Amino acid sequence: MSGIIRFAPSPTGYLHEGHLLSALYVWAAAKKWDLKVHLRIEDHDQSRARPAYIAGIREDLAWLGFRYDSESIQSARNSIYEAALHKLEAKSLVYPCYCSRKQLQEENPKSETGEIVYQGKCFYRREMWFDKRSLWFDRLTNLMPKCTNLDKRPEMREKNKDTACAEHCRSKPAEVNQMEPHNLRFIVPNRFIDWHDLRLGDFHENPKLQCGDFPIRDRENQWTYQFAVCVDDIDENITHIVRGEDIRNSTARQIALMQALGRTKLPIYLHHPLIFDTNNKKLSKRELAHSLRQDKEAGITPEMLFGRVLHKALHTEKNAPISLNDAIYITMQSLP
Numbered sequence: 001m002s003g004i005i006r007f008a009p010s011p012t013g014y015l016h017e018g019h020l021l022s023a024l025y026v027w028a029a030a031k032k033w034d035l036k037v038h039l040r041i042e043d044h045d046q047s048r049a050r051p052a053y054i055a056g057i058r059e060d061l062a063w064l065g066f067r068y069d070s071e072s073i074q075s076a077r078n079s080i081y082e083a084a085l086h087k088l089e090a091k092s093l094v095y096p097c098y099c100s101r102k103q104l105q106e107e108n109p110k111s112e113t114g115e116i117v118y119q120g121k122c123f124y125r126r127e128m129w130f131d132k133r134s135l136w137f138d139r140l141t142n143l144m145p146k147c148t149n150l151d152k153r154p155e156m157r158e159k160n161k162d163t164a165c166a167e168h169c170r171s172k173p174a175e176v177n178q179m180e181p182h183n184l185r186f187i188v189p190n191r192f193i194d195w196h197d198l199r200l201g202d203f204h205e206n207p208k209l210q211c212g213d214f215p216i217r218d219r220e221n222q223w224t225y226q227f228a229v230c231v232d233d234i235d236e237n238i239t240h241i242v243r244g245e246d247i248r249n250s251t252a253r254q255i256a257l258m259q260a261l262g263r264t265k266l267p268i269y270l271h272h273p274l275i276f277d278t279n280n281k282k283l284s285k286r287e288l289a290h291s292l293r294q295d296k297e298a299g300i301t302p303e304m305l306f307g308r309v310l311h312k313a314l315h316t317e318k319n320a321p322i323s324l325n326d327a328i329y330i331t332m333q334s335l336p
């Protein structure tokens, strides 16, 4: 087998034990299946990404001894995301959503995993997205119901299209983007998606029932995780995706989005178990905030960290220092 696998941390903090376990799985898979490793720095959320954390990812990987073949950073790829958005627009697969967080909570049911399942309240604006004037008019009607120049009757709206509100509100259709924060949702096909996980087996899931149409660009005009990751996985020719079980729920919706963007051959998936603490609970925020570089500063070596993480995650017998090569070899044994 050959191909490319990615290690894709977000620079919203320093690397912690969870990242280290993920890295061991990624590099073990690369070794076992003869793959190149691509480092992708997922800084799509510019409000939380920090330059110090970006530098920290590279420094920590070098300190631990993980070498990769190529690297990309999402904040440098805006034009690629724009082009992907145009692809979806050309297929009429996006629409603006003006629902507030409160509205989303109150107006939509939740899935069994507690996720909001968006019911498509703003779907009717799908056509308007291509006709900014009608979108502008639609918003104006909602925003300024008291404006005397506006008439709620559709035929009057049509008649007043060019003149209504011009003197009152002086908004131009081109300004619709600035009028109010909105996200842009991807229209999820209402069908079941069959996909396979090398460790967990077969899945048969309908993202329409899991989350509904989901945002590809958020209210702050930032690309969402789901969108950026799909565009990157296509553009960077990623053939294998090995990541934590906590993201497993995203897989069906990512497949739907990748297919809409034109990808036909799907990546091979493996979702690895997460690290649990001694009480068999997921690591707490505090434990996750404890960074590898804090350990480094306290005099702990990479070998001690490998031993500790594998003891916690794979229940190796002893919590004793081991080399990176041995740690990768042990992790390989838990791959199919």
Ligand SMILES: [Zn+2]
Binding pocket: 096, 097, 098, 099, 120, 121, 122
């Ligand atoms: Zn909405």
